[in-house]
Amino acid sequence: MTAELIRGTVVAEQIRGEIAAETARLRETRGVVPGLVTILVGEDPASQSYVSAKSRTARELGFHSVQHTLPASTSEAELLDLLARCNADPALHGILVQLPLPKQIDEQRVLGAIRPEKDVDAFHPVNVGKLLLGNPDVLPCTPAGIHELLLRSGTELDGAEVVVVGRSNIVGKPIAVMLAQKAPGANATVTLCHTRTRDLAAHTRRADVLIVAAGRPKAITAEMVKPGAVVIDVGVNRVGVTDKGKARLCGDVDFDAVREVASKITPVPGGVGPMTITMLMRNTLRAAQRAAG
Numbered sequence: 001m002t003a004e005l006i007r008g009t010v011v012a013e014q015i016r017g018e019i020a021a022e023t024a025r026l027r028e029t030r031g032v033v034p035g036l037v038t039i040l041v042g043e044d045p046a047s048q049s050y051v052s053a054k055s056r057t058a059r060e061l062g063f064h065s066v067q068h069t070l071p072a073s074t075s076e077a078e079l080l081d082l083l084a085r086c087n088a089d090p091a092l093h094g095i096l097v098q099l100p101l102p103k104q105i106d107e108q109r110v111l112g113a114i115r116p117e118k119d120v121d122a123f124h125p126v127n128v129g130k131l132l133l134g135n136p137d138v139l140p141c142t143p144a145g146i147h148e149l150l151l152r153s154g155t156e157l158d159g160a161e162v163v164v165v166g167r168s169n170i171v172g173k174p175i176a177v178m179l180a181q182k183a184p185g186a187n188a189t190v191t192l193c194h195t196r197t198r199d200l201a202a203h204t205r206r207a208d209v210l211i212v213a214a215g216r217p218k219a220i221t222a223e224m225v226k227p228g229a230v231v232i233d234v235g236v237n238r239v240g241v242t243d244k245g246k247a248r249l250c251g252d253v254d255f256d257a258v259r260e261v262a263s264k265i266t267p268v269p270g271g272v273g274p275m276t277i278t279m280l281m282r283n284t285l286r287a288a289q290r291a292a293g
């Protein structure tokens with residue numbers, strides 16, 4: 001069996017069409033243009049490329065898009081000062097601080113300083129808490145994108161065995177919470193695996209749905225996957241340079257081998273990545289709609 005591809009690029013394009021239409025309507029009916037500010041501290045090449053993709057997509061959708069690029073030597077106080085100004089600016093509905101931050105800056109203090117209504121990443125403790133309680137105002141972007149891909153590919157989640165590999169605050173923990181929720185499109189039995197899991201393969205082989213955000217190229221081999229499983233690869237590993245001089249990407253899953261075992265699989269690139277950015281745009285649009293009342 002060769003797995004069907006879950007094409008995030010195609011799904012993301014559809015959703016962006018819906019967002020662009022709603023954005024035009026909000027502007028025409030309420031005179032409100034969704035505003036997104038992205039803040040990058042330092043010069044990490046991967047972060048630079050993510051942030052410029054986020055700003056560019058916002059512009060393409062007709063948003064007001066502002067990008068701040070600060071030097072790696074920026075102090076926490078300077079960043080908090082910029083956040084205070086963004087919090088107070090009525091033209092900005094969404095604030096995104098790209099992670100990771102340089103080591104002199106306390107990440108949790110920064111995320112906690114963003115007004116929860118403008119927290120389009122859903123990283124503020126209030127938004128994390130509301131998600132855990134099953135009552136979210138906003139969903140974190142990568143988990144929301146994964147959930148959309150599962151729903152739109154017709155993957156049954158109710159009662160399914162879901163195994164998540166990786167316990168990050170950005171992906172692993174929130175997607176585990178979302179899929180275990182007592183709610184339609186969830187109700188899964190979720191196992192959260194991590195670097196201290198004793199026998200990873202014993203868990204992954206039980207998965208109907210395997211979500212991998214381990215940060216390690218080809219961490220998941222064909223022998224670790226149950227035949228017919230749905231595999232979502234969240235990994236973005238830079239493993240060289242393409243002919244065009246761009247970073248060559250590979251996921252956390254040994255794609256060529258696992259493709260022969262799984263029933264559905266996301267490619268890297270073109271799987272989860274485009275969905276993450278699209279969910280950020282949807283969160284920003286919703287924040288603008290809420291602000292408009």
Ligand code: GUN
Nearest residue numbers: 096097098099100121141
């Ligand atoms: N770094 C890696 N993923 C993300 C994300 O989804 N949001 C932000 N702000 N930083 C990230």
